[in-house]
Amino acid sequence: MKGKKILSLGLTLCMGMSLVACGSSAETTTEGAKTETTTAVETTATETASAETTESGVPSYSEITVGEDYTDLTASIKWMHHKTDREEDGTIAKYIEEFNKVYPNITVQTEGITDYAQTALLRIPTGDWGDIMFIPAVDKDELSTYFMPFDTLEAMDKEINFANAWEYDGLSYGVPYMGNAQGVVYNKAVFEAAGVTELPKTPEEFIAALQAIKDYDSSIIPLYTNYAAGWTMGAWDAYIGIVTEGDNTYFNQKFVHTADPFSDRGDGAGIYNLFKILYDAVALGLTEEDYTTTDWEGCKGMINNGQIGCMVLGSWAYQQMVDAGEHGEDIGYMPFPISVNGVQYANAGADYSYGINVNSSDENKIASLVFVKWMTEESGWCAFEGGYTVDKDGENPELYAAFDSCELLIDEPALSGEETFLNDMNAESELGFNAGGNTKVQAIIEAADQGASFDDIMADWTARWNQAQESLGIEVNN
Amino acid sequence: MGKIHKWLRSRQGQQAVVIITFSIIPLLLLFVFTYFPFAEMFKFSFYDMKYVGERKFVGLKNYITVFQRDDCFRALWLSLYYMGGAVIQLALALYLATVFCFGIKGGDFFKGCMFFPYLINGIAIGFIFKFFYTRGFVLDTVLGWLGFDLENLPYWLKDTSINNVSLVATSVWKYFGQNMVLFIGAMMSVDSSLYEAAQLDGANKWQQFRYIMLPSIKTIVMLNLIMSITGSLSAFEPPYVIMSGGGNGTATYFVKMHEIAHTNQKVGLASAMAIVLLLIIFVVTILQKLFFAYVFKDAEDEDKNAGKKREKQLAKAMKKQKAREGRA
Structure with missing residues (x-):
């Protein structure tokens, strides 16, 4: 009898707790988002002044000639993007196929994400997003924590328009897709x-x-x-x-x-x-x-x-x-x-800019650089979307x-x-x-x-x- | 230890355990999701703050600003439109409820039709009426059938002399059915033998309504009125959805508050506005209660103190009589 009572009491409490837990879990998500931003700010404060120059093994964006360099490179890279409509209608797959005609040994995996702006911000600190992503709204002084600089702003200015979109300390961290x-x-x-x-x-x-x-x-x-x-x-x-x-x-x-x-x-x-x-x-x-x-x-x-x-x-x-x-x-x-x-x-x-993961291996960084430069100069994606040309020599629609x-x-x-x-x-x-x-x-x-x-x-x-x-x-x- | 155990097993102890276990969850939810956020908001109203970033204590400055800004209180004047609408809505609901109560063919069908708008989501209603009021669309067409010339009709949402009336009409349309159903529910609970008795005494329908029905359902009438007036002070959906954020002089207090809090990020000021509105609602509700206490005074069967009074009177009379007897 007594045991039964205790059991029922325990059950009631249990159910109550789960109810409360249900109610508050919604709060935790918003809380989580908040803490996310605060930690991001903290990282800024303790940000190391690394990445002053590009690392030794990886060339810079302007040093690569698309279609000539690294055509025999073998690597597998992953690209996170927000263009789910282009993922679905096969446009992106078509570009990757074209790319593989020139670079047959570089495999490009893609991950299209709806609700990109928020998801990308949450994924960034985990580091689990592959080698290339469209840079979400991160603070500029944090760029070097997550991304590899493409080149100095000066050099990039000669290659592309909008080179200063993701510029910090004289280095350019992003190449817009349009x-x-x-x-x-x-x-x-x-x-x-x-x-x-x-x-x-x-x-x-x-x-x-x-x-x-x-x-x-x-x-x-x-x-x-x-x-x-x-x-x-x-x-x-x-x-x-x-x-x-x-x-x-x-x-x-x-x-x-x-x-x-x-x-x-x-x-x-x-x-x-x-x-x-x-x-x-x-x-x-x-x-x-x-x-x-x-x-x-x-x-x-x-x-x-x-x-x-x-x-x-x-x-x-x-x-x-x-x-x-x-x-x-x-x-x-x-x-x-x-x-x-x-x-x-x-x-x-x-618009959104490609950014390359600073923590990827050298091969993947090179492969990513080649891919981004090929997408910018050769794919014709920007013009297809009716965008203003990113490539300095590109034709405007x-x-x-x-x-x-x-x-x-x-x-x-x-x-x-x-x-x-x-x-x-x-x-x-x-x-x-x-x-x-x-x-x-x-x-x-x-x-x-x-x-x-x-x-x-x-x-x-x-x-x-x-x-x-x-x-x-x-x-x-x- | 044994004492506590014994107490727990006693009737009183069991009662306490049951009360606590059953009420702790709702109370906890109420506290976490209502009182705690409210206390936080009350605190915010004394700060100069955005959602993120520093907070600065400014004392009563936000409250002073609320009273100094003319747009805040001008927005409150708009509530008069909605209050007027609320009165019309209740009158309409009461009338229809009475008609339904005295019996009508196909009553349930019409009741259903009239209650239906209440079930539609407020945002959807906003979109419905946006098209309803568009130049040359539904309303203009229907009025055209009735012989109105499009040239003579106003722009229902553009013309600032009429657009608030148009918006209020949508909220009357949505809520009168619900009021009506509540009234019918209350009227059904009146003992029908009272009507029969009244009929035998020669009372007509109006007298039946005035002296039997209305006094019996006055609690519901009052509740509905208080809810509607409170609702009109905090009208939000019609101007926000139909007028895309309260443009063209239709921004009610809530719309203004929303804009200040979210677009302009003045969280402290918006919190102060919310507290001020709360106080206004308190005052208005108390005034209504006093008003009704006055109006329904004669409808009361008996004063609560009547019994005591009567006894007093009786005692007095007895005393007098005794005194008279004594004299005699």
Whole structure:
């Protein structure tokens, strides 16, 4: 009797414990993620200043000639990537097959991972990820802990674009598989039919072009804002800096120190004129009738069949618009219509970059180097994806034809010691530039539609910016 | 040792063991997942902090900011729309519940139809109504059949004079069925002989409702009203989903709080906002209780102290009588 009681008590407790365990296990995962980041920071602190130069047995990226060196090398390497769609449709297998025609003894295994950004960060510290991976969001001062430098930044700059994407201490740790450029996706047929033969280079020309489209056929929406999707509004922030100022140190370095970044300088450039384009387009009725019910999935087909003139989106969107209907050949991509002192600038950025495991054997490192260089120079993958060429000598796909006339720049990282400034300013001012600040851009559309003043919005931004600078104690230069 | 053992085997001891073993798990869960996070949030409200990184104690600064920012309290005014909606919703639910209660053909089918929206996920409802309100889509088409001209119809979500009403309508649509079912449940529990008696005395349907049904279900009415008002103070899904994050002047207090906490990473300020809202909800609930205590006063069968009063009166009367008798 007593034994039974104790047993039942024990059982109850057991069940209780397992319940509690169930409940708290969810917590542990988030906790785990937290500790993960903290340990990562700790490693940074104790980071050794190794990997100053490349190791003796392994050549550098620029020393290898693809197709000539190491063709008889035998090795088996593993590559972890996020392109599960290309894994499934056999594109990656096809490239590896091509690669093996030149390098028959190098076996390449692949592992495609969905939810890559998080999984990769968790796998990195274990070291169990093979020889090549696409570098996830690790801190730059940690790069040498996990990855082998390809070469010095100087040497890499001669070989590839975006060499500074994963640069630390003068060494380059990553080679992007493709680049992206920021411009405007548009329907060539619509622009032509409306009589816009030359692509607009300034805000006035752009608004005039939109007006021409409206005059040509009022059923076409000249500029589709995608207000309702939210993030598509925040996408306007991507043009701040290089496009608006013609300066690749502006966004990450100077912006936070500027006293009045949102004032109208009267030169047709600057952040003021970037958002003025949006305001004017809405105020003049050159956007969709009801912005609150825009439809992101629907807009792809609409621009494809000529119901939309253009949309302000990064070049990654180009392929989706092409694939969305039967008139893919009508879709074009143009630089953003702002000129700084007569020069049109465009910003480009690296997509995911290949990184090579610093702890792999020398043979595997060499094989990985050869593979990465072959993928970059010979595979044609970058062009296939519609990316901006990574190989310095590579041809750009047709969509970047309009970018030939403009100056292409890549954002410089923040100055050391100031890495957190932009994030802090974004949070404190609640403007969130390039950091989810969608509502502030939506507010511009609302103001334009309801007849509120644009200058008031800019004045409000300036006030919030200055207040944030003051409360964070960030030095302001005039 | 023996004493404890003996106590454990006693009736009292057994009771204690059972109570502790059965309640420790729910209490533990309640503490871990409700009270502890709440205490943490209360602590956060005194700090200037992001999710990661340093935390700085700032005292009451966050609370002062909540009261100084005009966007926080302007957002609370929007709750008035939702409160208005809540009143309409309860009236509608009460009316329909009464109709169903007095019997109607196909009642169960209609009940099912009206309760159904409550079962749909709030996000899905958001998407349904996004298309429902789109220019030239469902609502405009239906109104077109009724003879309205599209030109004269407003943009349901764009026009700031009407978009909050549109959003409130979605939440009324979702919740009135649930309120109605609760009311029907309560009404069913009223003894039907009371109605018969009232009918014999010549009471009409309205009088039956006013004097029998309503007093009998007042607890449920009050509960529903308190829940709806609390719900309207914390409205989130309609503006967040339909208006993509509360654009166009539809950002309620919750949407604002979400934006401050997650987009702007001002965790301390958002926590302070949450505490302020909690206090507001307390105040509103207490006010409602007082209001109802007043409204339903005459509906009470009897004052709780009535018995005592009567005895007192009786005693007084007796005394008087005795005194009179004495005099006599």
